[in-house]
Amino acid sequence: MKKSSLTGFILAATLLSGCATTTNPSVSGVERKQFMMLSEQQVVAMSTESYLATLKEASEKKTLNTNAAQITRVRNISQKLIRQTGHFRQDALQWKWEVNVEQNDQVNAYCMPGGKIMVFSGLIDKLKATDDELAAVIGHEIAHALREHGRERMSIAYAQQAGLVGLAVLAGASKNQNAATVGVQAAALGSTLFFALPNSREQEREADRMGLELAARAG
Numbered sequence: 471m472k473k474s475s476l477t478g479f480i481l482a483a484t485l486l487s488g489c490a491t492t493t494n495p496s497v498s499g500v501e502r503k504q505f506m507m508l509s510e511q512q513v514v515a516m517s518t519e520s521y522l523a524t525l526k527e528a529s530e531k532k533t534l535n536t537n538a539a540q541i542t543r544v545r546n547i548s549q550k551l552i553r554q555t556g557h558f559r560q561d562a563l564q565w566k567w568e569v570n571v572e573q574n575d576q577v578n579a580y581c582m583p584g585g586k587i588m589v590f591s592g593l594i595d596k597l598k599a600t601d602d603e604l605a606a607v608i609g610h611e612i613a614h615a616l617r618e619h620g621r622e623r624m625s626i627a628y629a630q631q632a633g634l635v636g637l638a639v640l641a642g643a644s645k646n647q648n649a650a651t652v653g654v655q656a657a658a659l660g661s662t663l664f665f666a667l668p669n670s671r672e673q674e675r676e677a678d679r680m681g682l683e684l685a686a687r688a689g
């Protein structure tokens with residue numbers, strides 16, 4: 471490809487990807503345009519791989535779902551929230567949602583792209599969280615996934631680090647789903663990026679608003 475047409479192609483790809491918004495506003499009214507370069511499939515694939523590795527590791531350490539009452543409680547609350555996700559995006563109702571609890575003192579929870587939820591027991595035990603409080607936290611984490619904040623962070627980091635050459639490769643990859651090598655590189659980078667890059671203030675505000683709506687709708 472000639473340099474001028476390559477530049478034009480990159481520009482077009484960037485502009486196109488810059489116009490995306492991942493969710494319906496519903497009553498929360500979140501409708502910011504998002505910069506997306508990596509495809510949703512790429513990000514969900516690498517996240518699923520990372521989540522499976524986490525489950526395997528926790529299972530080996532015997533820290534996965536050790537408390538039957540706790541996991542039942544967390545799954546019931548999560549299912550009520552998940553049933554409401556269609557208000558923001560219909561496709562989420564068909565996601566392969568998973569909910570697990572890891573024995574871990576950290577007061578934390580996360581939902582990876584594609585609906586892979588992990589709640590740390592520290593969040594429940596240390597805070598003595600009520601069902602409503604757990605729903606507020608899990609709703610917030612689900613909102614991050616619905617809004618694809620992970621994909622957005624990865625896209626920005628990728629664009630910043632890869633430079634023009636990387637952008638050209640990515641743009642080519644999004645046109646050609648068979649670009650396996652690019653997918654492998656992205657997968658290696660993906661889980662690192664998901665956990666290393668913090669959500670922005672704006673992303674946190676969006677997750678708060680949408681998460682609250684999910685919790686309210688779920689009762």
Ligand SMILES: [Zn+2]
Nearest residue numbers: 610669674677
């Ligand atoms: Zn958050």
